Amino acid sequence: MLWGLQEDETPLEYTLSGLDLGPARSRMLAGNVAHNNTLFSLHIARKGILDHDGIFLAYMLRTNKKLRKLELEGNNLGPLCAFAFGRVLQENTSLKFLDLESNQLTNDGSDFKGVLEMLNFLDTNTTLTSLNLANNMLNEDCGQKLREKLEHNYTLIDLDYSMNSFNIDDSRAIQQYL
DSSP states (O other): OOHHTTTTTOSSEEETTTTTOOOHHHHHHHHHHHTTSOOOOEEOOOOOOBHHHHHHHHHHHHHHHOOEEEEETTTTTHHHHHHHHHHHHOOOSSOEEEEEESTTTTTTOOHHHHHHHHHGGTTTSSSSSSEEEESOOOOOHHHHHHHHHHHHOOSOOOOOOSSSOOHHHHHHHHHHHH
């Protein structure tokens, strides 16, 4: 698989089911995907990827200009990773779908800074059309910020924020903006 990534000889999609990644393999994967020109979709859900290792997955999007879909549902990505994705998505012009459902983006509701900073990408990103932030223990401040950012973002059309704690007014406004 790594050879295929290095030589730009991959299928359009990789799904890494049944493979134990661990920190070293996660970083090697990110490093090789960063410069690949043939992979369009990468599914690495429920692999136990930790916050510090997830940062490398975010930063690979700085140089990769082909990846359209990244699924990271059910890992242990935290506030540092949320912050990194926010920074990278301000620059990335290829990713259309990002799934961060059921991670630890707020460290079980104790640290919202990474998510609040992450949402700033909505000011400049014009390619991401689908974002899944469901089940990350986001609070009302996150809902309010998301509402404010979506008011001027016309690209995002699919957003899953279920199983979070947004107030009803913010939820209604978010749905209207989408």
